Structures are given as structure tokens and as C-alpha cells.
Amino acid sequence: MPGMWRETSPGDQASPWASQDPFAAPVFGRSVWKVPEMLVLLVHLFRFLARLIVLAVLHPVVTVAVAGPVVLGVLAGWQTAGVVTAVVLALVAGALGVWAWRWPGTFTSYVRLPGLARWRWLSLYRRFWQPVMTMTGLLTRRGEREYLPRIRKVTCTAWADRVLVEMLRGQAPSHWEDQAAALAHGFGAASCRVRMERPGRVWLEFPRGDSLADPLPALPVPDETDLSALPVGRREDGSDWNLKVHGTHVLVAGVTGAGKGSIIWSAIRALLPAIRAGLVEVWAVDPKRMELSFGKPLFARYAADPEDCVGLLEDAVERMQKRATAFAGKVRTHTPTIEDPFVLVVVDEVAFLTAYHPDANGVRKPVKNALATLTSQGRSVGVGVLAALQDPRKEVLEIRNLFPDKIALRMDEKAQVDMVLGDGARDRGAYADQISSLPETGAGAGYVLLEGSRDPGRVRAAYVSDDDIDAMAAEFTDGGHA
């Protein structure tokens, strides 16, 4: 019965009306003013129409697609409208088909990815935004009011969805980084990376599938070596991952079987033309005798016995210092020549020499000193160090901060990621501890601070097999350079 319902509805009960005069007798009345139903309906109708007009203006293509046939139907009859619409639809579909077939690149960037982005925004991000924000605590409530961060834009790249978010005032990217795992699960992605766009806004990056899941075979040897960009693998977005070795030093860290060898060998492979031309020398330090012994003919110097390793490293220091004296006051940067080639000192498992070897004075100390000298002074005189390491703790390699470029392959613990890539790298998306331990999917995969970015990028090195190395060495020996 309407009467009964009215009496129990909230705000309907009689309550004392507020009065300025404290001595006035209380006046009772309803605390809610009743708006006539018609007026409410009218306001809603008006709002609906206003929204419809805004939508129609914002989406002219949809407006024409819907309104066109209707107008045609009214003017020229519904049968004609049906035929014309079918013909237009067939023409549009045909044109899109031809576009996709003939020019797949532009079709992908102008039609497929924007369409996918719209679909993902509607079906995923907009749909689950509020529940995910609530569960992650990124939404705030003050009394009845709810403050929800807003999605500004959703775009799709070939491998990931990117969601631009306007944070609430008072939020920082670190609040979002803390919730990265929850955000990833909430939106059905394997991971979520948070990147700052500008103050107040962050991009959330959700990879769709894993673009680096399949092993990458050894890359072709380039015709010419570019020491500032050796092709060694692929980035997550499908582009080439190039490694700079001249004018820097590179540290590769990862547990056993993480694929450190594939980075070392991919780099050496890309150096082959310059090695052949006499512009680059690789000096190999191989205390484990496993990794580098295959390619001995390619190296200008090779050492495996700890004492020999010390000798090799000290020779490298001496060579560097001679060069520094010769260059002093003449040149400030080194250009590789046949007389002064670029020397890349490759050290596999440095901890074997810097931490595990029992002889402190005969091996550990001299190796540490030599590496510290090379990494702190070798950059501008054409001596580079590429070192591999299983355990990134400070005791193991005190000089890790002297390596400007670091690569984190699979790690056992979260904390090790920051030890290699620097504080906060894991929070910014370098999940090296989550890389699969299956060699098929995880070996050679890692995170690296790519040039021009403060955020770590995911990469995978190409796998240079033993046969590839044999072939490289054989070809080199045949070339008469042994």
C-alpha cells in the first residue's frame, strides 16, 4: 500500500525544523521536500538527451552509421535503405580487408590496435576499474564521497596494453608500484609496470602474453661492427636489443643456467667483423673453463688458471695505463684503430676470482684491484669490461657500482634485483626473480636499463649454441687470423 510505504520511507518522518530562536516552540514538519515525479522525469529526460547529443558529436562515425540508414529509410523507403546499407557495409569491409592485406603495418597502427584498445578499455579496464581500485586501496572514501583515480586513455602496442591514469592528489607512483602485482592479477595480466608520464599521471603497462617466450636463435653476424650498439637479442616490444660495449662496462648477473653465456657470446658474435679487421681484441678470463674455452681462436688473450687470470688482468691494466699516458693531453675519447684496438676484457664468473678463491693475496686482491682500475679508468682509453656473475652480493663484487650498465637475468631473490640494477628497480618493474627457470622460456631473458629510460626494460638474448661457436671459431681460423 502506497500510504504505508510513504510513512516508513527515510526523511519522511516529522522532525523539528531548525529555528534561530532558542525560545521558540518547536515546529514539526517533514525534513524532505517532495519533488513532483514529473519534474524528476523531465530532468532525467533532459540529461539523457544532452548526453546523447554529446555522444553523437564525439563519435561522428557511429552517428552516421546509425542515423544514415534511418534517415534513408524514412526518405526513400526501408527496402532501399536496407540494400544501400548492405552495399556500404560490404564496401567498407572490402576496403578494410584490402588495407589489412596490402599495408598490414598502417592497418595495425590505425585500425587494429586502436580498435583493440577500445575493446580492452570497455571490456576490461573500465569494467573492473572500480573493484580493482577498491581492493588495492587506491580509491579513497571520505564519508559518503568516493575519490576514484581516473583512466585518461587506453592504448595498445603490439605486445602490451597501456593505461594512462590520473592519480588522486596526494598519490605517488610508488603507491601504484606497491600494488603492481594486485593490478596485474586484477586485469588478468602476467605483470604490471608503472611508469610516470608527468607529475600526477602514470602509465600502467600490462603485457598481453609473453613476446619473449620463444628462444631466439643466434643473430646473423653483422657486416660491420657498431661498438655502441651490438645486436645481442630482442626487446619486449619486438625491436632489437643492442648492447653498448665501447665507452662503458657491462655486468651480467644471474643464477646458474640463467643464460649469461648467451649474452657474452652474442656480443662476441657481433664483434666478429671488427675482430677480423683488427679493430677489436677480446681478452677472455675463464676461471670455470666452461664458457669461453670453445672460442679460444677468437680471443687475443685467454686465461683459465687463476694465476694466469691475474696476469691477464694486470696486463690489461698496464696496456690501459700506457695508452692513458700516450693519449694524455691529445685525445679525450678513444677511436679504435689497428694500432690501438678496443680491448674487451670478458670475465666469466668474476666471483670465482674475487670471492671464492682461497688465496687472498695471490688472487683475490690483485683481481679486485685490476678490475677496479680497469672499470674506473678504462672507459675513455678503449678498454671495456664485460663480466658475468652469479651472486650479486656486495662481498662478492664490491666494485659492481663501477659498471655503468647492468643486466639482471634470473635471480633467486627479490632483493638481488635491486643489488644489480639499483635501488627501486624491482618496484619499477624489473621482476628478475619471477623469470621462469625453464631454459626454453626463461634462459637469456632479463631486465636492463635501456638507453634513454629510467625504467628497466625486458629483453632476451639470442642463444648462441655450441655449434654456432664452433662455426664462428672455424671460420675465423680459416680466415687466417688465428
Ligand SMILES: Nc1ncnc2c1ncn2[C@@H]1O[C@H](COP(=O)(O)OP(=O)(O)OP(=O)(O)O)[C@@H](O)[C@H]1O
Ligand atoms: N638466450 C637463450 N635462449 C634460450 N636458451 C638459452 C639461452 N641462453 C641459455 N640457454 C639455455 O640455458 C642453458 C644455460 O645457459 P648458460 O650456460 O648460458 O647459463 P649461465 O648463466 O652461463 O650459467 P652458469 O652460471 O652455470 O655458467 C644453456 O645450455 C641453454 O640450453
Ligand SMILES: [Mg+2]
Ligand atoms: Mg656460464
